[in-house]
Amino acid sequence: MSYLELPDGVPLYYEDRGSGPAVLLIHGWTMNSTFWGQNVGPLSESNRVITVDLRGHGLSGKTDEGHTLSQYARDVRTLLDHLGVRDVCMVGWSMGTAVILSYVQQYGCDLLRSAAFVDQSPRFLDGEGWDFPLLGGYSTTDLAVFTQGVRHARPSVIKPFIAACFAETPPDEVIDAVYAETTKMATSAALSVWYDMAYADLRPVLPSLTVPTLLMYGARSKIFPGELDAWLAARLPKAQVARFENSGHAPFSEEPDRFNETLAAFLRS
Template sequence: MAYLELPDGLPLYYEDSGSGPAVVLIHGWTMNSTFWQQNVAALSAQNRVITLDLRGHGLSGKTDDGHTLAQYARDVHHLLQHLELRDVCLVGWSMGTAVILSYVRQFGCGSLRSAAFIDQSPRFLDADDWQFPLFGEYTAVDLAVFAQGFQHARPSVVKPFIAACFAETPPAEVIDAVYAETAKTPSSAALAVWYDMAYADLRPVLPEVTVPTLLMYGARSKVFPGELDRWLAEQLPQAKVARFGGSGHAPFSEEPDSFNETLGSFLRS
């Protein structure tokens, strides 16, 4: 385990294990690097695997500043520079994918070898020309109701969200344990980046992802239902779809062996 001091003085927590081609695993909203615990050992057998806690998350520094996708992407860029990484595969789960797209928007694909997207849409909100919003239907009113509930009764909205991340509802003690990890992100930071992500439209960035990209999506996802992965494959220059039949929003946790084998094979190729 280690910390990187970012340009604004914030300590960014990361872990670095294994050797070989570099892979950076970027977690989802209010989550942290502990959620990759079923994957790091298998992937680090043949790769150098870096996990991190985005600012405000997990063991990284807490601040009211910089909770945007753009800043998170800049923080990832500083980490790559600090570790002198080239030809990297960026793997993003949920919000982590949005961070990758923001990274590509700002820095291009020059330092990347490949990318992997895990169950994320490039646009959360409904639109007349958009069929894959959050939960299949997510309006500005839904966003406001969620934010109000989050601010004043956080467990009442986050615990159902956690349950919805899985194809099969986990036991209450599992939901409570996941919630405890998400609670490490202050509410002000969590809401700031949620709003930023909700109003983002990253569809124009997709053609700029010119490296091979693996789309790892759960066939039973309640968070992003439908064949979003098929649509993305048509927008990305070099995309391959890997659909997980027994998973919802978190195939790396719901089907870890299959996930590790699929991502490992992609990394070797």
């Protein structure tokens, strides 16, 4: 087990495997690095693969402080500096993509070789002229109902959300196992960053991401339905799309072999 003490004293858990071009895998909201279990091995055959549990998540330190996209991005920068990484491909699943965009907002493309987005929108909330909010339509009322549910009846809200992440509903035991991992994050911390992410609008950052960017999106995503990948590709300077026809919100888990092959080919290119 490897830990880095962040500047504010929070221990950050990470793993560093393989050799070659560096790849940083950044997980989604309330998740952790164990969700990359089907990807790290194949990718580390020809790459240096770094995984991290963002503060408050997984095996990292539990704290009520710093649960914002901008702080998560600063933590990532601290990790890269600690490891001496100067040329990395950042891969972000869901909230992990928002962390990448926050990183670019603060640091530009410094230390970035490339990036990969895995099924995430740069804006959660509804808005005039915006076709790709969370769940196809997410208002401030929806936000209030969801967050109150998380606060007072967390499993009854999060378990259906987990089920919706997949094109085909998983067995109950799989949903329970995923939920158990999410409970490693305190409810208060989970809500803090959810609010931050829900009110963020990262669309203005997109033109600043000038490195090659791979868009890995599930054609059957219920979390972000529609052709969000095509919308992003038209606004990112160097984007290419890899659409996963049999996946929802988690193509790295639903189609792991194709995901690994697609990402490995992008890394070689």
